[in-house]
Structures are given as structure tokens and as C-alpha cells.
Amino acid sequence: MPALVLGQLRRRPAAFAGLAVALFLAVATVTLFGSLFAAEVTAPAAARKAPAGPGLMVIAGAFGEIAVLVAFFVVVNALGFALRQQHRELALLRTVAATPRQVRRLVRGQVVATTLLAAGPGWAAGAFAARGFLAALQERGMAAPAVRVPGTPLPMLVALAAALLVGLAATAVAARRITRIPPAAALTAGSTEHGRTGVVRLLAGAGALTGGALLLRLAATRPADQLDKAGQAAMLASLVLLAAVALLGPLAARGLATVLGAPVRWAAPRSGWLADANLRGYAHRLSAAVVPVALLTGVSGTMSIMTSTAEQAVARALPGSAATVTSVTSATDVWLRQAELAMLVCFAAVSTVNTLVALTADRRREFALLRLVGATRRQLLRMLTAEAVLTTAVGVLLGAAVAAVASAAFSTAVTGSAAPAVPVAACGWIVAGAAALTVPGILGTGLRAITGPAAELAGGERG
Structure with a gap:
């Protein structure tokens, strides 16, 4: 299975480019707002009260919630087209006795591999953005000057877990079409329009x-x-x-x-x-x-x-x-x-x-x-x-x-x-x-x- 996953990624890198960018944005945004949440939690009690605004925890929670919801929508869309590009290969696997569970495992493997590839750049971008966003909040009085982004890797791990959950949930939605129909019909389903x-x-x-x-x-x-x-x-x-x-x-x-x-x-x-x-x-x-x-x-x-x-x-x-x-x-x-x-x-x-x-x-x-x-x-x-x-x-x-x-x-x-x-x-x-x-x-x-x-x-x- 790992060989099949990596083989598809090497043969069709363009098909997974949109999915990689969507997962990169998901990791970066969750890292960003997770870092803000961690900054508020680790700050001294006297520095947690901002002169104005709802506070870092409220901002991070509200932004992160919307980011995860929209990320799921975008990842489902991107994964759907990645599967469409390899529809014929997946259909051929079905005709040579691959079970729907094995096809789903293959797709999940592709999503996990793409997530891991996007995680590193996403972490770096999210950590950099967190420091810039916190500085902007401090300039506007929405964060105390003493608050700093901590060096803990926990926000990055949470971001990776969130991206994996979003990707795996998207897999259940996007892979449904290729796995629910008979193997012979899967060969022609990709070229026809649903009635x-x-x-x-x-x-x-x-x-x-x-x-x-x-x-x-x-x-x-x-x-x-x-x-x-x-x-x-x-x-x-x-x-x-x-x-x-x-x-x-x-x-x-x-x-x-x-x-x-x-x-x-x-x-x-x-x-x-x-x-x-x-x-x-x-x-x-x-x-x-x-x-x-x-x-x-x-x-x-x-x-x-x-x-x-x-x-x-x-x-x-x-x-x-x-x-x-x-x-x-x-x-x-x-x-x-x-x-x-x-x-x-x-x-x-x-x-x-x-x-x-x-x-x-x-x-x-x-x-x-x-x-x-x-x-x-x-x-x-x-x-x-x-x-x-x-x-x-x-x-x-x-x-x-x-x-x-x-x-x-x-x-x-x-x-x-x-x-x-x-x-x-x-x-x-x-x-x-x-x-x-x-x-x-x-x-x-x-x-x-x-x-x-x-x-x-x-x-x-x-x-």
C-alpha cells in the first residue's frame, strides 16, 4: 500500500497540488491561532487582560473555528478533483479484486502523505504569521505588550492533528463515489454525467x-x-x-x-x-x-x-x-x-x-x-x-x-x-x-x- 500511495503522488504531482495547498493553509491557520491561544495561556496573569478587544483566546477560538470549517469545504473539493484525475486507475484496481476498503485505505494514505508533506511549510508559515498577528494586535491594544508566542510545539501538533482529521473526513466524502458502485461500472462512471x-x-x-x-x-x-x-x-x-x-x-x-x-x-x-x-x-x-x-x-x-x-x-x-x-x-x-x-x-x-x-x-x-x-x-x-x-x-x-x-x-x-x-x-x-x-x-x-x-x-x- 505505501508503494501505491507514493507511486501515485510521483506520477501525478499536479493532481495533488491543489490538495497540498489547501492542507498547507489548514495547517498554517490552525498553527497561527493555536499559537495565539497558547500565548494567552502561558502569559502571566497580570498580562492577560488586554486594554481593548475580546482577548486572544476569543479571537483564536472564533477564527480557528471558521478556518477549520472552511478548510474542510476546500479540502473536500480539492480531494474530489485529485480522485477524479486518477479515477481510471482506481477503477482498474476495483476490477482486479481490490475491495472498497482497500481503495479507501489507498486514498487515506494519499491524504496522510500529502498532509505530512504540507505540514512543515505550514508550521513555518503559521509560526511566522502568529508573531506578526500578535504584534498587530498589540499595536491596536487587543493584546498586552508582555504577551509572547511560546516556543512549545503543541500548537503545531494540534494543527497537524486537525489537518489529518479534516483530510480523513474529506476522504469519507470524496471516495464515496468510486467505492459504492460495482467495479465494472467504475470504469465508465468517470466519463459520464450524473443524470x-x-x-x-x-x-x-x-x-x-x-x-x-x-x-x-x-x-x-x-x-x-x-x-x-x-x-x-x-x-x-x-x-x-x-x-x-x-x-x-x-x-x-x-x-x-x-x-x-x-x-x-x-x-x-x-x-x-x-x-x-x-x-x-x-x-x-x-x-x-x-x-x-x-x-x-x-x-x-x-x-x-x-x-x-x-x-x-x-x-x-x-x-x-x-x-x-x-x-x-x-x-x-x-x-x-x-x-x-x-x-x-x-x-x-x-x-x-x-x-x-x-x-x-x-x-x-x-x-x-x-x-x-x-x-x-x-x-x-x-x-x-x-x-x-x-x-x-x-x-x-x-x-x-x-x-x-x-x-x-x-x-x-x-x-x-x-x-x-x-x-x-x-x-x-x-x-x-x-x-x-x-x-x-x-x-x-x-x-x-x-x-x-x-x-x-x-x-x-x-x-
């Missing part, structure tokens, strides 16, 4: 929608003296709703693609029609592409709109709410939310780039077949451009919908109105950032995928 969304997935999506709705209600009904809790509930609601988008994505993405594809078909009758047909015909592939874009847009938009809404509430000095809202919009609190946003954007950006690159590279054989029936490279690039624009639009709309309902719940608690203050410039930059990750990622990978002899690629292995 329908499974009942279990639909039920899980409905449960996530229900949970998100309950969290939105909790956020909207917080009293004026619990606005920090309203913000936390709204942020958690946005993450739960984005999980629902991931589960129900094929249905939502296909509907939006049908609506948005009409103008594209009109503007580009040939390449636009083919791009629209590809997106609507492969709803699961489209869903996998738009979910990271929705994650990036939804999380960034929610935090930006919530901050703008709270600041506007202070400016208006609403009777009975100005004093409590001031704590939410203080310079230190705004800085903390910006730091949290930067962390989440890093995870979302990794997920977006990895997903789009893997999906586009996986279509090498499809592009070769189109070239054999007469399509030129320029026509394929125009088709990919139309697909990239549509993918960006669908992902941005789904993310914007999540951000809208989450920020509306927060605005209800802050101002009594469900209409939040939308920072147009900031939202414009969020959309531009999503497009900057999506369009070049698809076109760059597509340009590489359409090069080479078409006849050889059409008869070769996928990816």
Missing part, C-alpha cells in the same frame, strides 16, 4: 437551507446589546447557506445558466450556443465550477456589507442603538473582520483556482473530439470565453443571493430595516476579483488543453 441529483444530497441540501434560515432568524432577532452575536450568526448563516448551494448546486446552476445563456447565444450564435449547451448539459460540472466562485463572492460580500451597514448605523446615530453599534464598528473590530475576510478569501481563492483548472484540464479529450470534427483552436477559445463569463455570472449571482439575505438579517438587528448599506465600490472589486480568478484560470488551462495532436488526445486517457 439526477441523489435523494440524500437533496435532503442534506434541504437541511442546510433550513439551518441557514434558522440562523438568519437568530441574527435578525438579536437585541441591540447583542449585535456582535448578530454578526456571528449572520456570518455562520452565510456559510451554511453556501453549503446548501454546494449541495443543491446542479439544480440552481442549471436554472441560472438557462436564463443567462440566452443573451450569450444571441451575441455569439455558434460558440455561445455550444458554451450554453455544455453548461446546461453538464449541470454537476457547472455546479462544481460555480460553488467556489459563490463561496468567494458570498463570504466577501457578506462581511463587506455587514461592516458598511454597522458604520452607517453609527453615522445616523439611531436612538437607542448608537452606543451598542459603536463597539461593532470600532477600528479594532473592523480590522479583525478584515483579517478574517483575508483568511477566508485565501481559502476561497485556492478552491476557485484549483476547481476551475482541474475541470478544464479534465476536458482535454472533449476538446480533441471537437477539433476532429472541424472546430479550430480559436473557436474553442471563444467557446471557453463564453463558458468562463457564464460561470462567473452564475457563481456571482449565487454568492450575491447568500450575501443579500445574510446582510439583510444583520441589518434588521442593527437598524430595524432589512435594507442594508451596500458598499458599491467594494462589491465591484469583489466581482472583479471573482472574474480575475475565473476567466484567466479557465482560458489559461483551456489553451494548454487544446494543444497537441487531436487524434492522440481523443483516444487517450482523460486529464
